[in-house]
Amino acid sequence: xxxxxxxxxxxxxxxxxxxxxxxxxxxxxxxxxxxxxxxxxxxxxxxxxxxxxxxxxxxxxxxxxxxxxxxxxxxxxxxxxxxxxxxxxxxxxxxxxxxxxxxxxxxxxxxxxxxxxxxxxxxxxxxxxxxxxxxx
Numbered sequence: 001x002x003x004x005x006x007x008x009x010x011x012x013x014x015x016x017x018x019x020x021x022x023x024x025x026x027x028x029x030x031x032x033x034x035x036x037x038x039x040x041x042x043x044x045x046x047x048x049x050x051x052x053x054x055x056x057x058x059x060x061x062x063x064x065x066x067x068x069x070x071x072x073x074x075x076x077x078x079x080x081x082x083x084x085x086x087x088x089x090x091x092x093x094x095x096x097x098x099x100x101x102x103x104x105x106x107x108x109x110x111x112x113x114x115x116x117x118x119x120x121x122x123x124x125x126x127x128x129x130x131x132x133x134x135x136x
């Protein structure tokens with residue numbers, strides 16, 4: 001099974017969390033789902049460097065990487081993902097969507113109203129103060 005190592009940003013601005021929606025994908029189980037923005041680590045990059053680069057590339061914004069929140073390991077039918085999640089701060093959102101089709105900023109208690117990627121659900125539960133499952 002293919003293994004993918006990624007970083008994800010839980011971007012907090014005005015006490016809301018930025019959520020982005022994926023575009024169409026060849027894998028229906030990740031197509032049009034919401035996720036936290038981020039991406040793959042490149043050779044020689046730290047997790048924090050990769051996160052900063054990915055958010056700049058995807059959204060055109062500079063973030064302040066704060067703290068590592070959690071690492072999630074999740075098996076999808078075609079690959080295994082290891083996702084390092086960091087809380088990040090943003091002074092002002094004036095970015096643009098380059099890889100995603102929509103974005104919304106929600107209060108933590110509203111996060112479960114979106115159709116999320118499966119790997120992100122334990123993070124949602126953590127942010128909402130719910131019990132976490134065994135993927136953490």
